[in-house]
Amino acid sequence: MSDLEVDVVVIGAGPVGENVAGRAHQQGLSAAIVESRLVGGECSYYACIPSKALLRPVDLYAATQRMPGVAEAVSGGVDVSAVLARRDAFAAEDDTGQADWLSGAGITLLRGHGRLAGERAVEVTHHDGTTTSVAARYVVVATGSTPARPPIDGLDTVNAWTNQEATQVKEIPASLLILGGGVVGVEMATVFRRLGARVTLVQHGDRLIPTTEPEAGRRLQAALEADGVDVRLSTSMTAVRRDGGSGDGAERSSTGGEVVATLDDGSEVRGSELLVAAGRxxxxxxxxxxxxxxxxxxxxDADESTTVLGDWLYAVGDASTGAKLTHMGKYQARICGDVVVARSRGQELGGRYSHHAATAEHTAVPQVIFTDPQVAAVGYTEAGARDAGLPVRAVSYEIGSVAGGSLQADGYDGFATIVVDTDRAVIVGATFVGQDVADMVHAATIAIVGEVPLERLWHAVPSFPTMSEVWLRLLETYGL
Incomplete structure (x- = not known):
């Protein structure tokens, strides 16, 4: 006999796991959720929420400096202690509120490490060493991901940061080395440079944010370098160490002296701390x-219905083969919750979880990188579409050349690109780069998921004078 029997047990109580359990329970299934750390998961405490809480103040301050009449009134930079305090208000390491939500929703919370123990069985080892055996009709894995650690000599000896230490930082170091030019690397370079640290970013590849359009990486690199970030492309770290014999008091970390990184050309770079942002x-x-x-x-390996094995094992979020983004994980979670409910009732899943789910998962994944400039993208890049065998044409337009862009900020620097499937005359990818472009990506997401023909988009008239007028200019550039 098991200690607990439920319809659904979810391993992992991040936002993805919470959504599965909540959606299933709201439709009549009993649910339990297992969490070894904090209810709310990585996103709530160490990723999406704290990073954006840190980025918004420095982004807003930079925006004021591009607006005559405001720049003169707003000077002196941001208050670092106030920024960190506001971050704590959003992402303090206390999950009481989220645990109370689970309890109020009628979902059983099991604190401890959950492991599969065969088909439809989970064993939970609690922090006091006791165990609970759970039998469930459906088991959902929502355990997320962990930072990757590249094989660099000495890395295990220098107390390197991951995103967790970076987003929960209590004071800004004098200098920071960042390994990795993906989303975490460029966002944290923005935060720490603008909060006063000297930043060196080392990227193995030949451009930043390599999954986006090349021009996005180029403009972001130029902006970071203009801020004073030392960007090293096509460069690798071969060894790292703590040098306790150098650096003054301000340069020395609580765990020793400076971190010294040897690069593949034989040179060295130094920083008070090292942030490893080399993937997950x-x-x-x-x-x-x-x-x-x-x-x-x-x-x-989960299919479009999030199913891994038979009708009982499911995976969502970073633990699955889907896109590694919170909003996509929550989308998978909603599907997963509905699927287990449908199966519990003996109902057919229907087409909702086939064509459209495949489109959302593989060809219409939206993402925003909250740097300055922001980078918002959805669907294919031009190169990615060609690699997928699609006949495409891409057109771009400078956002600063529309009235809304020039009014948004003096010297507005940004662009928009759409990638069009020329056979079907529909958009399959879009990228927006510039100040305040984050919310522009959803219109493109709708166009891609809805497979809206360009000739119909022509009648979606953008408001004047907003930055969305760039949609009209893109269509005109394409030839409509």
Whole structure:
């Protein structure tokens, strides 16, 4: 006999796991959720929420400096202590409120480490060493991901930061080395440079944010360098160490002296701390997936209905093969909740979880990088579309050349690009770069998911004078 029997047990109480449990329970299924750390997960405490709480003040201050009449009144930079205090208001490491939400929703919270123990079985090891055996009709893996650690000599000896230490920082170091030019790397370079640290960013590839349009990476690099960030492209770290014999008091970390990184050209760079932002890996290594014939440490291969095995094992979020973004994980969670409810009732899943789910998961994934300039993108890049075998044409337009852009900020620097499938005359990708472009990406997402023909988009008239007028200019540039 098991200690607990429920319809659905979810391993992982981040926003993705919470959404699965909540959606299933709201439709009549009993649900339990297992969490070894904080209810709310990585996003709430160490990623999306705290990073944006840190980025918004420095972004807003920079925007004021591009507006005559405001720039003169707003000077002196941001108050670092106030920025950190506001971050704490959003992302303090206290999950009482989220745990209370689960309780109020009627979802059982099991605190401890959950592992599969065979088909439809989960064993939870609690922090006091006791265990709970859970039997469930449906098991959902929502364990997220962990930071990747590249094989660099000495990395395990220098107390390197991950995104967790960076987003929960208590004081700004004098200098920071960042390894990695992806989203975490460029966002944290923006934060720490504008809060007073000297920043050196080392990127193995030949451009920043390599999954976006090349021009986005170029403009972001130029902006970071204009801020004073030392960007090193096509460069690798081969070894790191703590040098306790150098650096004055301001340069010395609480864990020793400066971090010294040796680069592949033989040169060295130094910083008070080292942030490793070299990607993430699915948190499936110690999950017991081998008890059901799956390989530990790999993403769980889920189909469009989030199903992994039979009708009982599901995976959502970073632990699955889907896009590694909170909003996409929550989208998968809503599907997963509906699927287990439908199966519990013996209902057919229907087309909702086939064509449109495949479009959302693979060709219409939106993302915003909250740097300055912001980078907002959805769907294919031009190169990605060509690699996928699509016949495409891409057109771009400077956002600063529309009235809304020039009014938004003096010297507005930004652009928009659409990638058009020329056979079907529909948009399959879009990118916006510039100040305050984050919310512009949703219109493109709707156009891509809805497969809206360009000739119909022509009649979606943008408001004047807003930056959305760039849509009209893009269509005109394309030839409509």
């Amino acid at each position: 890996r699915p948190a499936t290594s110690d999950l017991g997936v081998d008890t059901v014939g799956l390989e530990p440490g790999r993403p769980l």
